[in-house]
Amino acid sequence: MSTQISTDTDAATIDIDAANAEAFARLDAADPWVIDVAPAREVLPGFRDNLVLTSGAPMPWPAYSGGQREALIGGALFEGLATDRDDAIAKFDSGVIEVGGCHDYAAVGSLAGIYTASMPVFVVVNRTHGNLGFCNFYEGKEPRRLNYGCYDDGVRDRLRHVNEVLAPVVGDAIRRQGGVALKPLIARALRMGDEVHSRNAAASILFNREILPAVLDMAGQNIAGVRETMLHLAENDYFFLRLSMAAAKASADAMTVAGSTLVSAMAFSCRGFAIKLAGLGDTWFEGPPPIHQGKLFDGHTExxxxxxxxxxxxxxxxxxxxxxxxxxxxxxEYQGGAPEVMIERNQEMYAITHGENSTYRIPLFSFRGTPTGIDARKVLDTGVLPVMDVGLAGRDGGQIGAGVIRAPRECFADAMAEHTRRFGDR
Structure with missing residues (x-):
């Protein structure tokens, strides 16, 4: 299923291989820096106080179900847009409270990906191309979190703590440092045992070190807030994930080149998985939920x-x-599997990508660049589906495990069918 693009391009002028080379070059040249932390209402383009953002290809409110629907309701309650759950549902039904897709606002969301007006977000600029990417803060390692479909007094209090204590300190430190370059930090974290999606231990330490001089300068003015913030960062290895996501968003959004078959976004919702192609604008191509394999926390079942x-x-x-x-x-140890399987999966990805990253490198492969630039044509030709490391959510809310997922083939088939319709079969 897809949403049609309103503009047309002269197919005769499109060289797909050249378009892919340009899209890849733009991605590879991206230079993401985190420059600020600010409330969503102040920095996300077009954000409104009655808006709640969530992950995946945009859908009308009635289409959201399960934990994603509950997360939207929780976001409305946290923001004070409704007095209770029933009031929130009625206001979503009437349109008084609006639902939007994160990607439409240059943002990305972890799991349910809830953004409300007061929530602080990282502001990341791609210095090469000038575009921005945003991601909100990690709530902490408690399994019951808003982005996992939970909302209660504990979730509310932790979100307030982010708003009132953590974000102001981190934002002030980033501004005092004049921003932090994320690409070299990520490259070093890869050499230290991260992949900056499901493992961010090294990247979080490296980021803490980058802002430490500014934090020390702030200690005399706000010793309690600085202490709480640094302890939070020190004990939450997942903190950096939101920075890696914002950096990736600011990098991928620069890939837009008419006719390219490279993937510029992947996301899923409660309804299914979806992708965008760099050469087909803002169109989402949707398929069924991803294929998963993982390791569950004790006491949980498939x-x-x-x-x-x-x-x-x-x-x-x-x-x-x-x-x-x-x-x-x-x-x-966290998401199951074996080293041999992980290595094999990683090597598989070279068969479906345009090239190798010039900055992000894998020591185990003699510092070969990571496979970068998923080509929808190659996915269909090889039958190899992109692999992703993710957390697994439970039907009653909260995180119940972690593992790997594969994107469904249907998204790529649908995307290439539309590409062929617009640009021809060549």
Whole structure:
């Protein structure tokens, strides 16, 4: 299923291989820097106070179900847009509270990906191409989180703590430092055992080190807030994921080149998985939910796994995550599998990508660049489906495990059918 693009391009002028080379070059040259932290209402283009963003290809409110629907309701309650659950549902039904897709606002969301007006977001600029990418803050390692479809007093209090304590300190530190270059930081983290999707331990430490001089300068003015913030960062290895996602979004959005068959976004919702192609604008091509394999936390079973959204596969879109999992063999303890399987999966990805990343490299492969630039043509020709590292959500809310997913073939078939219709079969 897809949404048609309104503009037409002269197919006779399109050289697909040249378009792909240009899209890849733009992606490879991206230079993402985090420059600020600010409330969503202040920096996301077109954001409105009655708007709640969520992950995946945009859908009308009635189409959202399960944990993703509950997360939207929780976001409305947190923002004070409704007095209780029934009031929130009625206001979503009437349109008083609006639902939007994160990608339409240059943002990406983890799991359900809820953004409300007051939530602080990282502002990342791609210095090469000038475009921005945004991602909100990690709530903490408690399994019950808003992005996993939960909302209660504990979730509310943790979100307020982010708004009132953590984000102001981190934002002030970033501004004092004049921004932080994320690409070299990510490249170093890969050499230290991360793939910056499901493992961010090294990247989080490296980021903390980058802002430490500014944090020390701030300590005399706000010792309690600085102490709480640095302790939070020190004990939450997943903190950096939101920065890697925003960096990936700012990088991938620069890929837009008419006629390209390279994938510029991957995401899923409670309804299914979806992709965009760099050469087909803002069109989403949707398919069924992804194929999964994972490791569950104690006390949980396979039948509990549910889909409630997720845009962290933007990291795989730019050659990270599952496309760099041979950097992070310790993930087997967290998400299952074996080192041999992880290495084999990573090597598979070279068959479906345009090239190798000039910055992100895999030590185990003699520092070969990560496979980067998923080509929809190659996915269909080889039958190899993109692999992604993800957290697994439970039907009753919360995280119940972690693992790998594969994108469904249908998205790529639909995308290439539209591409052929517009640009011809060549």
């Amino acid at each position: 039948d509990e796994i549910t889909w409630m959204g997720g845009e962290s596969p933007i990291t795989e879109t730019v050659g990270l995550g599952g496309f760099a999992q041979a950097c992070a063999l310790s993930l087997q």
